[in-house]
Amino acid sequence: xxxxxxxxxxxxxxxxxxxxxxxxxxxxxxxxxxxxxxxxxxxxxxxxxxxxxxxxxxxxxxxxxxxxxxxxxxxxxxxxxxxxxxxxxxxxxxxxxxxxxxxxxxxxxxxxxxxxxxxxxxxxxxxxxxxxxxxxxxxxxxxxxxxxxxxxxxxxxxxxxxxxxxxxxxxxxxxxxxxxxxxxxxxxxxxxxxxxxxxxxxxxxxxxxxxxxxxxxxxxxxxxxxxxxxxxxxxxxxxxxxxxxxxxxxxxxxxxxxxxxxxxxxxxxxxxxxxxxxx
DNA sequence: AACAGTTTCAACCGCCGGGGA
DNA sequence: CTCCCCGGCGGTTGAAACTGT
Numbered sequence: 001x002x003x004x005x006x007x008x009x010x011x012x013x014x015x016x017x018x019x020x021x022x023x024x025x026x027x028x029x030x031x032x033x034x035x036x037x038x039x040x041x042x043x044x045x046x047x048x049x050x051x052x053x054x055x056x057x058x059x060x061x062x063x064x065x066x067x068x069x070x071x072x073x074x075x076x077x078x079x080x081x082x083x084x085x086x087x088x089x090x091x092x093x094x095x096x097x098x099x100x101x102x103x104x105x106x107x108x109x110x111x112x113x114x115x116x117x118x119x120x121x122x123x124x125x126x127x128x129x130x131x132x133x134x135x136x137x138x139x140x141x142x143x144x145x146x147x148x149x150x151x152x153x154x155x156x157x158x159x160x161x162x163x164x165x166x167x168x169x170x171x172x173x174x175x176x177x178x179x180x181x182x183x184x185x186x187x188x189x190x191x192x193x194x195x196x197x198x199x200x201x202x203x204x205x206x207x208x209x210x211x212x213x214x215x216x217x218x219x220x221x222x223x224x225x226x227x228x229x230x231x232x233x234x235x236x237x238x239x240x241x242x243x244x245x246x247x248x249x250x251x252x253x254x255x256x257x258x259x260x261x262x263x264x265x266x267x268x269x270x271x272x273x274x275x276x277x278x279x
Numbered sequence: 280a281a282c283a284g285t286t287t288c289a290a291c292c293g294c295c296g297g298g299g300a
Numbered sequence: 301c302t303c304c305c306c307g308g309c310g311g312t313t314g315a316a317a318c319t320g321t
Contacts, residue, residue, distance in 0.1 A: 015315085016315085016316095035307090036306095037306080037307070038305085038306065038307090050306080050307085051306095051307080051308095054307070054308085058308095087310065087311085088309090088310085089309080089310065090308075090309060090310085101308095101309075101310085102310095105310075105311085109311095
């Protein structure tokens, strides 16, 4: 015999949800909160299995979900993250809190895949595994050459970071709060922080660049996306601790992987309570 | 208008991991 | 340690909507 079904199939309704069913589910969750899905069909009288209830809530009824009309910025972020994380849609969705993993997955499969095929050779993209991507598209030049490249290209990274940090233009939609919270910690720990919000302070600070330790992986954006594992910081001076309220921060910056002897622009995934270094 | 082919996306399926007994 | 249950995940399906002829 095969694997038993997740729930009793007899009398379980399948297919699209009706507005009446939605109302019942939403009312129940408003009263009891999401969770304990096993008990939901029994307590509500819905002829649906627990999984179906959970899916309907998380993918459709949950408040704060944005549907359709993906912005260009969201598209770019999904493409970056897909290259970084693979088809880990739930992980990708954590960077776009208003989107569900299912929505992102569908959008990827129906729109972005095709879009990418148009801009790049499809076979080139899909035929490569991650290690091939790493070895093929990270520009491999020696440290001195990389340092020269850093000097010219670091300016771009600084601009992106300063835009996010000082002009409150988040790189991903929900990051403003995180960044400002994170910045509070920075201001607290740094000298002469009275005028932290003023123009003069911003101007002074705009010369700083922020890099992150504890990287999961690093992505090179040029000429195509790929990974450097175990990337380490190339240059760093003063240190500060990230407040534990920051869930994940995503930045484009420039890093140097000392093990691989390579550098590249990076999409940085910063875990909880990690260390930020400034130089 | 009618039909066929294509696209979209909500929902399902089966697998997996975490946690409790 | 093992087993079982539950929730979460990614891949897939199929009905509905859309487009072309």
